[in-house]
Amino acid sequence: MIERKLNPKQQALADYCIELGNAEEAALKAGYSKAYARGKAYTLLANVGIKVYIDNRLEEIKSERVADQQEIMEYLTAIMRGETTSIDVVFLVKYLINKIIKVVWLWVKKMVQIKLTLKLK
Template sequence: MKLTPKQKKFADEYIKTGNIEKSALYAGYSKSYSRANSHKLLANVGVKLYIEKRMKQIESEAIMDSTEAVKLLTSIARGELMETVVVGTPVGAETVEKEADIKTRISAIKEILKRYPGNDKLVEQQIRKMSAEADIAEKKVDMLSGSDGEITININPFREDI
């Protein structure tokens, strides 16, 4: 069933606001019709079907699907996704774009691998190496910032804290 331009405008506005009367007024219906009879627009089968179809479409666009999630994890793992951080400088604070740190990238890789099982030994070794490098880098930062200087490196690739 084809909708009139007014019905379509009403339905689109109703989706945005959820207000029957205001949506009818916005669509061009008279004030008296909007106040007394706008509920009839929602009872119209064509309008009802149009609203349901648009709501499903909006829902599918708003919710991330598994392909999009894996693409996002991949961009994080590759260091392609930049984040804005605030850095203190002698002059004040400034914002800087930086890629995800190594631990975040490792976590993204692990999440991707959970979705693609296969336990590739090469991948396991690469993750183990990256984890060790992350631990070393973290300890170097601690040493430079004045910690006690003790270095412990955990090379278990399946640690829960990374």
């Protein structure tokens, strides 16, 4: 298949779309006007050249950075069996605990706001 050359704006749109996951925001960040981004962003993504570029980039990113299922299972198995004493595990656990605390805190805060709103009515 012949790969179509993208202009700089189209390439920026594709890269931002991968990064942001939102076609309209990606189009705005790539330099398209607000009106054009709102109405045509998804049409641009249907462009064969842009679509092929995004698919290729996602495949590169997947192969470079993302662990596949086998790697994940092997790593988790090694942790469970005590075969690794990686310091990364400690940081991961701390990170996850902090995330849980933040989520719980936001939930409690929201519940208090709801109670205050109900009392004011």
